[in-house]
Amino acid sequence: xxxxxxxxxxxxxxxxxxxxxxxxxxxxxxxxxxxxxxxxxxxxxxxxxxxxxxxxxxxxxxxxxxxxxxxxxxxxxxxxxxxxxxxxxxxxxxxxxxxxxxxxxxxxxxxxxxxxxxxxxxxxxxxxxxxxxxxxxxxxxxxxxxxxxxxxxxxxxxxxxxxxxxxxxxxxxxxxxxxxxxxxxxxxxxxxxxxxxxxxxxxxxxxxxxxxxxxxxxxxxxxxxxxxxxxxxxxxxxxxxxxxxxxxxxxxxxxxxxxxxxxxxxxxxxxxxxxxxxxxxxxxxxxxxxxxxxxxxxxxxxxxxxxxxxxxxxxxxxxxxxxxxxxxxxxxxxxxxxxxxxxxxxxxxxxxxxxxxxxxxxxxxxxxxxxxxxxxxxxxxxxxxxxxxxxxxxxxxxxxxxxxxxxxxxxxxxxxxxxxxxxxxxxxxxxxxxxxxxxxxxxxxxxxxxxxxxxxxxxxxxxxxxxxxxxxxxxxxxxxxxxxx
Amino acid sequence: xxxxxxxxxxxxxxxxxxxxxxxxxxxxxxxxxxxxxxxxxxxxxxxxxxxxxxxxxxxxxxxxxxxxxxxxxxxxxxxxxxxxxxxxxxxxxxxxxxxxxxxxxxxxxxxxxxxxxxxxxxxxxxxxxxxxxxxxxxxxxxxxxxxxxxxxxxxxxxxxxxxxxxxxxxxxxxxxxxxxxxxxxxxxxxxxxxxxxxxxxxxxxxxxxxxxxxxxxxxxxxxxxxxxxxxxxxxxxxxxxxxxxxxxxxxxxxxxxxxxxxxxxxxxxxxxxxxxxxxxxxxxxxxxxxxxxxxxxxxxxxxxxxxxxxxxxxxxxxxxxxxxxxxxxxxxxxxxxxx
Numbered sequence: 001x002x003x004x005x006x007x008x009x010x011x012x013x014x015x016x017x018x019x020x021x022x023x024x025x026x027x028x029x030x031x032x033x034x035x036x037x038x039x040x041x042x043x044x045x046x047x048x049x050x051x052x053x054x055x056x057x058x059x060x061x062x063x064x065x066x067x068x069x070x071x072x073x074x075x076x077x078x079x080x081x082x083x084x085x086x087x088x089x090x091x092x093x094x095x096x097x098x099x100x101x102x103x104x105x106x107x108x109x110x111x112x113x114x115x116x117x118x119x120x121x122x123x124x125x126x127x128x129x130x131x132x133x134x135x136x137x138x139x140x141x142x143x144x145x146x147x148x149x150x151x152x153x154x155x156x157x158x159x160x161x162x163x164x165x166x167x168x169x170x171x172x173x174x175x176x177x178x179x180x181x182x183x184x185x186x187x188x189x190x191x192x193x194x195x196x197x198x199x200x201x202x203x204x205x206x207x208x209x210x211x212x213x214x215x216x217x218x219x220x221x222x223x224x225x226x227x228x229x230x231x232x233x234x235x236x237x238x239x240x241x242x243x244x245x246x247x248x249x250x251x252x253x254x255x256x257x258x259x260x261x262x263x264x265x266x267x268x269x270x271x272x273x274x275x276x277x278x279x280x281x282x283x284x285x286x287x288x289x290x291x292x293x294x295x296x297x298x299x300x301x302x303x304x305x306x307x308x309x310x311x312x313x314x315x316x317x318x319x320x321x322x323x324x325x326x327x328x329x330x331x332x333x334x335x336x337x338x339x340x341x342x343x344x345x346x347x348x349x350x351x352x353x354x355x356x357x358x359x360x361x362x363x364x365x366x367x368x369x370x371x372x373x374x375x376x377x378x379x380x381x382x383x384x385x386x387x388x389x390x391x392x393x394x395x396x397x398x399x400x401x402x403x404x405x406x407x408x409x410x411x412x413x414x415x416x417x418x419x420x421x422x423x424x425x426x427x428x429x430x431x432x433x434x435x436x437x438x439x440x441x442x443x444x445x446x447x448x449x450x451x452x453x454x455x456x457x458x459x460x461x462x463x464x465x466x467x468x469x470x471x472x473x474x475x476x477x478x479x480x481x482x483x484x485x
Numbered sequence: 486x487x488x489x490x491x492x493x494x495x496x497x498x499x500x501x502x503x504x505x506x507x508x509x510x511x512x513x514x515x516x517x518x519x520x521x522x523x524x525x526x527x528x529x530x531x532x533x534x535x536x537x538x539x540x541x542x543x544x545x546x547x548x549x550x551x552x553x554x555x556x557x558x559x560x561x562x563x564x565x566x567x568x569x570x571x572x573x574x575x576x577x578x579x580x581x582x583x584x585x586x587x588x589x590x591x592x593x594x595x596x597x598x599x600x601x602x603x604x605x606x607x608x609x610x611x612x613x614x615x616x617x618x619x620x621x622x623x624x625x626x627x628x629x630x631x632x633x634x635x636x637x638x639x640x641x642x643x644x645x646x647x648x649x650x651x652x653x654x655x656x657x658x659x660x661x662x663x664x665x666x667x668x669x670x671x672x673x674x675x676x677x678x679x680x681x682x683x684x685x686x687x688x689x690x691x692x693x694x695x696x697x698x699x700x701x702x703x704x705x706x707x708x709x710x711x712x713x714x715x716x717x718x719x720x721x722x723x724x725x726x727x728x729x730x731x732x733x734x735x736x737x738x739x740x741x742x743x744x745x746x747x748x749x750x751x752x753x754x755x756x757x758x759x760x761x762x763x764x765x766x767x768x769x770x771x772x773x774x775x776x777x778x779x780x781x782x783x784x785x786x787x788x789x790x791x792x793x794x795x796x797x798x799x800x801x802x803x804x805x806x807x808x809x810x811x812x813x814x815x816x817x818x819x820x821x822x823x824x
Binding site: 308309312313317320321322324325326328329333334 | 505509511513531533534535540568570571573600629
């Protein structure tokens with residue numbers, strides 16, 4: 001049915017028939033007819049969906065005053081004014097908005113003799129609390145997280161940014177789902193070119209459904225095939241608020257507990273959630289550990305295979321003996337062994353992610369310890385290879401924002417190292433660097449602030465300065481005089 | 486897409502000639518002898534053991550007219566490819582030392598198989614290949630263990646630091662003769678025993694351990710050195726040796742040694758200096774007797790008076806008197822105490 005074609009008539013019974021026909025096979029559809037105690041001529045019909053509405057509001061704000069009304073029958077606008085106890089009640093909205101709101105938990109109210117409906121905000125579907133997100137836990141700091149509640153998420157942001165410059169721009173995407181999307185930014189801080197870019201890309205989205213923020217991310221991001229993320233994700237309102245304060249924009253999608261933050265540049269990938277809630281000394285140490293971890297996870301398997309395949313002379317003699325002894329009886333070439341162990345590691349990781357927590361612990365023991373030991377004992381793989389891959393895998397976990405990049409580029413560098421030795425690894429790194437240099441996020445170069453770190457940023461790139469030494473203007477593009485690409 | 490396909494294609498093409506670590510037999514030491522015009526090369530291979538951390542040893546031999554061919558022929562018939570890059574030391578047989586080492590060393594330097602940093606060692610009272618058959622105290626292959634011992638002795642200034650590339654440099658440089666650490670067999674075990682002296686590239690004599698340590702100190706090869714008198718031992722640090730030639734009316738060679746001596750009093754440093762001075766004089770005398778210019782007197786002489794040295798006989802410097810001055814500064818002992 002085309003929503004915009006839907007209309008009501010002045011005959012209430014006919015309207016009820018029409019609605020029942022429209023939702024004939026939907027058992028959650030409820031039609032409640034209320035007859036006024038004073039004048040039976042005042043008949044009102046309420047249409048709503050079971051489970052989507054707050055029955056308290058329906059009973060107390062709609063049915064009770066309507067049934068107790070002892071006056072003469074009134075038209076719809078007068079009913080809203082004089083009888084209903086409600087705050088948010090659009091009167092006679094366009095048909096498509098009416099149906100959309102109705103499907104989203106609002107109640108349609110129709111009065112006999114009047115074809116103009118009212119839509120009452122009675123949303124009351126189940127919501128979970130703003131618990132701390134599992135993916136973004138902090139040692140210290142706020143423990144709230146976004147939920148699937150759209151307005152609740154906006155409230156969580158607004159609560160942290162009590163400024164009249166905070167803007168929430170709503171739009172709708174998805175030809176079937178009609179998902180509400182909100183573009184949040186702080187007027188005067190966010191870069192206007194970036195905002196224009198985001199608006200244009202959101203408007204250009206042509207999808208039938210948007211069920212998660214990643215739908216939008218893949219549609220609006222730059223360099224869609226790059227393993228490096230050019231849009232950021234966060235499940236924490238404090239992080240989203242901080243991003244807005246730095247001049248970024250956030251996109252909130254109805255029904256998903258994730259906010260999309262744009263532009264997203266490389267410096268953000270090494271920043272952790274609680275970098276700002278604990279001592280700057282500790283933060284700086286861990287930030288560099290993350291950088292080292294990222295390099296280690298990329299390079300360790302590649303360098304190990306390169307050394308064993310091409311540059312045995314670089315391995316200390318005793319270590320070479322040890323490696324050679326452990327490789328005795330292993331039937332695979334070093335590269336094959338490395339690829340195999342890496343794949344097994346990723347399978348175990350994926351299985352651990354998808355299984356319930358209680359089984360996950362047993363899985364990690366069986367997978368990591370038992371399987372690893374058995375594989376070494378059975379001469380499927382050598383112990384040093386297990387150590388190298390395991391260490392590489394563990395270091396990858398400290399940079400979760402670059403998960404895709406580490407997974408793909410680790411294999412890429414591994415093949416480079418196996419084919420051309422350390423020269424291949426350097427070649428691979430050069431190609432990656434060239435690729436990263438060419439990346440942009442909403443017109444902003446991906447390496448912005450990295451090369452002239454403390455000059456252009458709020459002193460929060462290579463090092464997190466203490467709060468008393470931070471620049472007052474913390475916009476991530478403050479001082480940037482580059483050109484949007 | 487074409488760009489994406491290009492890379493894996495390149496990788497596949499390049500990755501065809503790879504050699505895995507398991508395909509190699511690392512050589513830990515070698516012994517070279519010369520019989521007439523034929524080189525006999527014995528390689529000590531380390532066989533990794535799964536049960537123990539220490540590899541066992543195996544020796545293979547080959548002979549050829551040149552060392553490069555000998556290296557190739559040594560590995561013939563083995564399952565795995567010989568890998569010389571980890572060889573720590575090459576033992577040179579007396580037959581090679583007396584015939585002249587320059588051609589053999591040149592060949593080794595030009596060989597891409599052997600590292601230029603491999604250490605050379607003269608075998609004193611046995612055939613070189615017998616060294617590799619000796620008992621090993623540490624359980625490791627004997628050549629490998631001796632390589633460790635030589636490195637340790639170099640760090641302690643007990644023996645000169647002369648790996649292959651430096652020996653070649655000395656052989657090719659006029660006025661500086663090579664010296665090599667020496668090993669001998671005692672009670673079926675190979676032990677370091679002084680060093681071999683060369684005149685030109687031919688073996689001319691030997692120094693004992695004490696003299697070798699003094700020579701190493703004069704060459705300032707180590708960070709630290711020890712001086713022993715009858716009662717005490719003194720540790721020297723910051724050793725600076727200066728060898729100069731005087732070309733005035735009474736030409737002479739002067740050796741000045743400066744160092745910090747870890748001791749408690751100045752008189753101890755003076756006593757150590759006196760002991761060291763006497764040891765230096767003994768070593769210089771021994772070098773003179775064996776016609777070995779390991780300290781570079783000839784080069785110092787030529788540098789000091791190029792015109793005069795050319796006018797005089799090329800070997801005139803060999804008869805010049807040598808003055809040795811040792812200055813030791815007492816510093817607080819590492820073990821404690823005060824001056």
